[in-house]
Each structure stands twice: as C-alpha cells, then as structure tokens.
Amino acid sequence: MADDSHLRETPLSRTELLRGHFLHVVRDTVRMPDGAQATREFVLHPGAVMVIGLLDDGRVVMERQFRHPMQAVMIEFPAGKLDAGEGSLACAQRELLEETGYSAREWAFAGRLAPTIAYSDEVIDIWFARGLTLGERRLDEGEFLDVFAATPAELQAWCFSGEVIDCKTLIGSMWLQNVQRGEWVLPWAASPGGADAGESGT
Structure with a gap:
C-alpha cells in the first residue's frame, strides 16, 4: 500500500x-x-442504498422521479437513505418495497459508490435483487414517482444518449453490464425471512 x-x-x-x-x-x-x-x-450524510431489481423476463425495475435541484424528471434505479440504526440490506428491502411494491427472494451486495466526494461523505451501497414478487407500494407522503421496467439494452442506450445522467444509475448500469457478461460475479443469498422480509422495515 x-x-x-x-x-x-x-x-x-x-x-x-x-x-x-x-x-x-x-x-x-x-x-x-x-x-x-x-x-x-x-x-x-447517513448513507444510502440503490437496488438493481432483476425481473424474470430479463428487464430491470426503474423509476422516473422529478428532482427539484435539476428541475427535471430523472430516470433512476430505486434508492433511498438509511434510517438511523438501519442496516444496509434492511434499507434496500424497505426502499424496494416502498417505492416499487416489489419484494425479492434473493439479494446480492455488489459494491459501494461515493457520488459526490468533493462536497459530501455520502456512500451508496449497491444491491442486486432477483426473484421479485409484486405487491403494493408504500410511498412516503409527498413522494411521487413512476415505476417501469426496461431492458438492459434500453438502459445502456439512455446512458449513452444522455437521457440518464444520474450518477448512481450510470454506475448501476455498468455493474449490470459486467454481471450479465459474467465478468463480475455476485454473492447471491436468500432474503432473510423470505421474500416478504422487506415488509418488516427496519
């Protein structure tokens, strides 16, 4: 070193x-x-998580949300801030369920990213989820977002064209591409408590 x-x-x-x-x-x-x-x-910053949810048909779970500082609707992977005392996986399960309605049978921790190292200590944990089951969303009061599914090819095209400029989503797209190519291997594990574990929150 x-x-x-x-x-x-x-x-x-x-x-x-x-x-x-x-x-x-x-x-x-x-x-x-x-x-x-x-x-x-x-x-x-207390830290955050991002979830790359893999649907059985090969598509990924995405969101469209208005971001006030940018004055634009952004395409993003589901993500959210850690609550006090909350573990990273518990946060990922909670955010995926609250924002999209999905719970997952299996989870894999991919890595971490620091999106704004010049002016924040924020670190985002990257999680993959698969074996998704759709339930009811539980959006926070005042939270408005659309959930949709996209193919990895569509996501790559949006990243290339500049339609996707969100830092975490760009990094998530890179992770997804390398995982699909078999170049990066994920440590998949069953969801603690089963596919509905995210419903317990923290």
Missing part, C-alpha cells in the same frame, strides 16, 4: 452551518500537508 501521508489533511475543528430536515452542512478547519490551515465545507 502506498504511503499517502503527504496528501492527508488533519481535522482541527468543526462548525455547524445548517441542520435541516434533509441536509446537515458543516465547515471543518484542517491542517494541510504543508502545515497551512484551510476550511472544508461539506454535507454529512
């Missing part, structure tokens, strides 16, 4: 700038490798 001590910054103090319903913004004072001090403003 390379020695990266010449790149590391040492935190000295922290000031809270904003604690809203969704965002928690702080300003850290740090000592840089050359001994000088600087400030770093960034968003603290």
